[in-house]
Amino acid sequence: MIEDSAWIRCINCGETYSLDYRGYVCSKCGDLLEVILNLDILNINSWSIFKDRSRGVWRYRELIPVDYNRRVSLNEGGTPLIECKRLNEWVGLEKLYIKFEGTNPSGSFKDRGMTVAVTKAVELKVKGVICASTGNTAASLAAYAARASLPCITVIPEDAAVGKIFQAIAYGAILVKIKGSFDQALKIVFQVSEELGFYVLNSVNAWRIEGQKTLGYELAEEIGGECIISVPVGNCGNIAAIWKGFKELAELGLLRNLPRMLGVQAEGAAPFAKLVKEHGEQLNPIDNPRTIASAIRIGRPVNWKKALKAIRESGGDVEIVSDQEILEAQTAIARLEGLGVEPASAASIAGVKKKVEIGELDKNDTVVCVCTGHILKDPNLQLFKPIALIEVEPDREKIKHELHEIVNHLSMKNIHITYVKKQSW
Numbered sequence: 001m002i003e004d005s006a007w008i009r010c011i012n013c014g015e016t017y018s019l020d021y022r023g024y025v026c027s028k029c030g031d032l033l034e035v036i037l038n039l040d041i042l043n044i045n046s047w048s049i050f051k052d053r054s055r056g057v058w059r060y061r062e063l064i065p066v067d068y069n070r071r072v073s074l075n076e077g078g079t080p081l082i083e084c085k086r087l088n089e090w091v092g093l094e095k096l097y098i099k100f101e102g103t104n105p106s107g108s109f110k111d112r113g114m115t116v117a118v119t120k121a122v123e124l125k126v127k128g129v130i131c132a133s134t135g136n137t138a139a140s141l142a143a144y145a146a147r148a149s150l151p152c153i154t155v156i157p158e159d160a161a162v163g164k165i166f167q168a169i170a171y172g173a174i175l176v177k178i179k180g181s182f183d184q185a186l187k188i189v190f191q192v193s194e195e196l197g198f199y200v201l202n203s204v205n206a207w208r209i210e211g212q213k214t215l216g217y218e219l220a221e222e223i224g225g226e227c228i229i230s231v232p233v234g235n236c237g238n239i240a241a242i243w244k245g246f247k248e249l250a251e252l253g254l255l256r257n258l259p260r261m262l263g264v265q266a267e268g269a270a271p272f273a274k275l276v277k278e279h280g281e282q283l284n285p286i287d288n289p290r291t292i293a294s295a296i297r298i299g300r301p302v303n304w305k306k307a308l309k310a311i312r313e314s315g316g317d318v319e320i321v322s323d324q325e326i327l328e329a330q331t332a333i334a335r336l337e338g339l340g341v342e343p344a345s346a347a348s349i350a351g352v353k354k355k356v357e358i359g360e361l362d363k364n365d366t367v368v369c370v371c372t373g374h375i376l377k378d379p380n381l382q383l384f385k386p387i388a389l390i391e392v393e394p395d396r397e398k399i400k401h402e403l404h405e406i407v408n409h410l411s412m413k414n415i416h417i418t419y420v421k422k423q424s425w
């Protein structure tokens with residue numbers, strides 16, 4: 001039954017494979033694979049089958065062709081969509097929403113993909129699982145591998161964010177730190193996985209995308225398709241996944257309008273954004289990607305072809321933002337809305353702000369920014385400037401005096417930019 005309702009297909013040559021195919025790319029031409037649902041057989045023509053179920057990835061179980069009864073789940077998805085009533089002014093828009101993926105079990109959107117892909121790994125009876133990661137994939141895989149009782153190896157650059165490394169260790173993954181980039185880590189993963197008999201769970205694995213597409217399903221239910229969706233882009237998987245979700249719903253007749261996808265990359269790691277801006281057909285990889293947003297510090301995005309399709313089919317666009325713009329956006333999100341997101345996530349807001357400034361977004365456009373990861377993933381005291389920091393003896397009078405002075409200077413309206421330097425830090 002499941003076999004009839006879906007198959008795997010190469011995005012380039014169209015070669016098809018059954019759902020138990022264990023490869024990651026097409027054995028004929030080497031290109032990326034995707035899971036194709038046979039929407040005619042699925043015969044879903046109304047939202048009603050989903051409506052009474054709890055929110056989350058598995059609400060849409062008929063559209064995820066793995067064994068639901070054997071799912072490896074931590075109740076991922078069902079994240080909040082938050083209307084931003086102060087941040088929107090800072091950005092220059094009437095209607096701005098944040099889809100806050102930081103509330104997922106391991107603190108990032110990766111959990112949506114892992115619940116499905118690790119379920120697939122269990123179905124395939126693999127010996128263990130392995131990934132390369134800038135950090136979040138490692139944290140997420142480690143969590144789901146623990147849940148599934150599967151040995152797990154994560155290969156990360158040594159400068160990955162500390163919260164993510166901590167998670168991978170805590171969940172019991174074998175940690176391989178390399179003196180190199182994410183792109184080198186991914187290369188190594190493919191070199192060693194075969195020999196070890198471990199299953200690769202990076203987003204080149206089409207089952208990850210099958211879980212992540214539910215972000216599109218959720219947004220379709222919550223806000224519909226008449227909007228712009230801004231997504232931080234690294235390895236190019238998530239933006240393609242969200243678009244896949246929306247498109248499937250439109251093909252089922254459950255959604256009339258489709259959103260425009262906006263992909264945002266950081267200045268020093270923007271090979272995909274450059275490709276789109278230059279109307280090219282071939283990605284020029286970067287050997288030494290640099291950005292403060294370590295999650296998207298990637299020079300050779302594996303899924304660029306899928307992401308390019310998402311941008312072009314949706315009539316979307318890309319934007320490139322500086323580290324400074326990312327950090328300002330991260331601070332603004334935190335201080336204007338009380339939402340803590342990691343730097344890569346803040347790129348989605350910074351990109352939208354830039355588009356408004358250069359007149360490529362209208363203030364009446366409805367925009368959803370996907371904030372992909374939690375602020376605690378990457379706690380960096382060197383970068384975040386405190387509103388005020390007082391370092392004094394525990395002396396009541398002294399503290400009272402200092403606070404008095406600071407409180408008189410505070411302007412709640414401009415709280416994201418106002419800070420009072422009291423001592424050196």
Ligand code: F0G
Binds near residue numbers: 137138237239
């Ligand atoms: N935002 C965060 C917080 C991420 O961790 C990532 C990717 C992205 C955005 C970009 O998503 O790669 O699908 O375009 N992190 C990966 C990792 C690469 O290893 O955790 P993408």
